[in-house]
Amino acid sequence: MENSFIIDKLYKAFDKDILKMNTVSDILTFTVAVPVIHQVISFLKNNESMNFTFLTDLCGIHYPDRGLPLGVIYHLHNLAENKRIRIKTFVTLGEPTVPTVTDLFSTANWMERETYDFYGIIFEGHPNLKRILNVEYMDFFPMRKEYPLEDPTREDKDDRYFGR
Amino acid sequence: MEEKQYTILNLGPTHPATHGIFQNVLTLDGEQIIDAEQTIGYIHRAFEKIAEHRPYYQITPLTDRLNYCSSPINNLGWHMTVEKLLGIKTTKRADYMRIILMELARITDHLVCNSVIGVDSGALTGFIYVFQEREKVYEIYEEVSGARLTTNMGRIGGFERDLSLKAVKKIREFLDHLPKVLHEFEKLLVRNRIFMDRTIGVGPISAERALNYGFTGPNLRAAGVDYDVRVMTPYSSYDDFEFIIPVGTQGDTYDRFCVRQQEVWESMKLVRNALENLPEGGFHVDVPEFYLPPKEAVYSKMEALIWHFKIVMGEIDVPVGEVYHSVEGGNGELGFYLVSDGGRTPFRLHFRRPGFIYYQAYPEMIRGGVLSDAILTMSSMNVIAGELDA
Amino acid sequence: MHNKPPLYNKAEAPDGYTAPGIFATTLDKVVGLARKNSIWPLPFATSCCGIEFMATMGAHYDLGRFGAERLSFSPRQADLLMVMGTIAKKMAPVIQQVYIQMAEPRWVLAVGACASSGGIFDTYSVLQGIDRVVPVDVYVPGCPPRPEQIIDGFMKVQELVANESLRRRNSEAYKELLTSYGILK
Numbered sequence: 118m119e120n121s122f123i124i125d126k127l128y129k130a131f132d133k134d135i136l137k138m139n140t141v142s143d144i145l146t147f148t149v150a151v152p153v154i155h156q157v158i159s160f161l162k163n164n165e166s167m168n169f170t171f172l173t174d175l176c177g178i179h180y181p182d183r184g185l186p187l188g189v190i191y192h193l194h195n196l197a198e199n200k201r202i203r204i205k206t207f208v209t210l211g212e213p214t215v216p217t218v219t220d221l222f223s224t225a226n227w228m229e230r231e232t233y234d235f236y237g238i239i240f241e242g243h244p245n246l247k248r249i250l251n252v253e254y255m256d257f258f259p260m261r262k263e264y265p266l267e268d269p270t271r272e273d274k275d276d277r278y279f280g281r
Numbered sequence: 282m283e284e285k286q287y288t289i290l291n292l293g294p295t296h297p298a299t300h301g302i303f304q305n306v307l308t309l310d311g312e313q314i315i316d317a318e319q320t321i322g323y324i325h326r327a328f329e330k331i332a333e334h335r336p337y338y339q340i341t342p343l344t345d346r347l348n349y350c351s352s353p354i355n356n357l358g359w360h361m362t363v364e365k366l367l368g369i370k371t372t373k374r375a376d377y378m379r380i381i382l383m384e385l386a387r388i389t390d391h392l393v394c395n396s397v398i399g400v401d402s403g404a405l406t407g408f409i410y411v412f413q414e415r416e417k418v419y420e421i422y423e424e425v426s427g428a429r430l431t432t433n434m435g436r437i438g439g440f441e442r443d444l445s446l447k448a449v450k451k452i453r454e455f456l457d458h459l460p461k462v463l464h465e466f467e468k469l470l471v472r473n474r475i476f477m478d479r480t481i482g483v484g485p486i487s488a489e490r491a492l493n494y495g496f497t498g499p500n501l502r503a504a505g506v507d508y509d510v511r512v513m514t515p516y517s518s519y520d521d522f523e524f525i526i527p528v529g530t531q532g533d534t535y536d537r538f539c540v541r542q543q544e545v546w547e548s549m550k551l552v553r554n555a556l557e558n559l560p561e562g563g564f565h566v567d568v569p570e571f572y573l574p575p576k577e578a579v580y581s582k583m584e585a586l587i588w589h590f591k592i593v594m595g596e597i598d599v600p601v602g603e604v605y606h607s608v609e610g611g612n613g614e615l616g617f618y619l620v621s622d623g624g625r626t627p628f629r630l631h632f633r634r635p636g637f638i639y640y641q642a643y644p645e646m647i648r649g650g651v652l653s654d655a656i657l658t659m660s661s662m663n664v665i666a667g668e669l670d671a
Numbered sequence: 672m673h674n675k676p677p678l679y680n681k682a683e684a685p686d687g688y689t690a691p692g693i694f695a696t697t698l699d700k701v702v703g704l705a706r707k708n709s710i711w712p713l714p715f716a717t718s719c720c721g722i723e724f725m726a727t728m729g730a731h732y733d734l735g736r737f738g739a740e741r742l743s744f745s746p747r748q749a750d751l752l753m754v755m756g757t758i759a760k761k762m763a764p765v766i767q768q769v770y771i772q773m774a775e776p777r778w779v780l781a782v783g784a785c786a787s788s789g790g791i792f793d794t795y796s797v798l799q800g801i802d803r804v805v806p807v808d809v810y811v812p813g814c815p816p817r818p819e820q821i822i823d824g825f826m827k828v829q830e831l832v833a834n835e836s837l838r839r840r841n842s843e844a845y846k847e848l849l850t851s852y853g854i855l856k
Contacts, residue, residue: 294762294765295715295744295765295769296744297744301717301718301721302717302762322759322761323717323759323761323762323765324717324718324756324757324758324759324762325759325761325796326757326759326792326794326796326797327792327794327795327796327797330794330795331792331794342791343791345719346718346719349718349719349722350722393722393725408729409729409730412725412726412729412730412731413729413730413731415726415729416726416729416731419726429723429815429817430719430722430723430815431719431814431815666717666718667718667719670759
């Protein structure tokens, strides 16, 4: 399956909603607009010529100095022809909602929960969207860039040893 | 008509079996399991956040602690990811050395998993035999990297030192001794009537459901799909070798046990092959920006001193870009998604952890079974808490 | 015979008055001797140190020859809580519950850097040492500690057990210690 074949088919199906395409990275990468993300993933999975039936990974990312800072990144894999593809979509901080893909891939269930836990991205239609790795009463989203790594409530650290 | 009452049973987070800490709240109808609700995150150590604050070579000890039963695979997989980002190709000798160490790690991981399946079904003897063999592999790791369990093995571009003669001797002795122990272990369990009754048909999953759930590794191969990252996208010169991918039929516990057992035999063959055909050459590729120069050069030559300073203080130019690389870990496809913005530390590093992904399918696999089946299914899936929670 | 170290195959008798058919010593020494050679540990293994513990229990290093052959996974039947591995903040109330359920006399051994002080994980989600929630008797540093180090830590616990006074668990100082952790209200 050549890159050009995939590019043609995707542009034919979703012309204006594909915002960016990247052929320089190791895997063919597309950035799509949020409203069509479910249709894009569904097209890639169910269309007989595309056949990307394996969701390898789903993760979030935060670019603090962009207009659309929060992003969700999907890695799909066509096992029959050994072809991978990466789909990205970005949302704003004020309205961080992305449609869920749990109905297409059962594996997205926990992956989306983890992305919600770390970045606060809300997946519409998810059966059980609550925190998975952090404590339930945590009220911030730790992987966002503005939060520090260390626990800020510690009193016993001596600044001389920690280079501050 | 009385309403049926279900029993709620809490399994965890502190388990009687040393698998790791995660909680399952089972809903039972008598002894049959109706449903299970899982809570994980009891050992969440925020690896992905730490990785954004550490330079590339300091992330290697972090990757150790993902699937700690087979640390070299994680270490070397991470080095390969960085090499992919930088566009470096390692020497053949370094590739073969990596194959030897990764396959040894795979052997130890599968041995732990299989012996723990035995322990959970009551057969404690196999565990003792197998851990004796693990001690030998620990000695090999110590010769190569200096540590037993969390190895921090290798460098970006290869290895820090060549395989010493002592290490080669130890690997040969290990390979000569292991078949006898494996035969003894197999005689105890593989055709054991009680073990077969307890594991055949227990915790099955079909190939379609397994693929939908994102299974990879021995769990998927037990269901019948022969997806192995080493064959699909060969890395580190795996395509120079021929090996069989064992595949099961039903996806139940017995199949997972047998697939892992057979993979140990295949890995042994791979190690022997790689050791016999170890090519001459350098054990690392010449990348001055990422590979620390030898200490004698640092103390005597100006250039080496400058490179040493630049590497340690982080003034190296790292290319901007993103890369996804995966290796076949002990549990399946261990993926590293690295986004770099040119700085000293990664901008984003995400681990695609196989244990996290296939543990979601656990409630579906145990529905309809009894409690002791649930325990065996969990231990046959080889869920390692470090990998689950990262 | 000449250069061999003495084999640890019999428990040494404490000081006391010996006469034919009579051995007199203090009660707490006898109780300490019996307790130290039959500790029932509770292996609270969470991560990598747990695998080193499994190696310690194996045939090569064998913790069983020190009397700790019978592992108890129920806190009600255990003497020594061996915490091996990282404890996250989510797990901290659990470990306190397990400690509360243990019956007196009980000891705690923190194995590994993560249990002693948080280890390399200085993050928002990791408890920086279990001595924030339970009182600890012996710390074994290492990442992970070698089985010999774990056995060394265990032997130090044995020394503590052998020399403990019989009245310690009812004393004021001990009650204050537990109150400071929120265990005794």
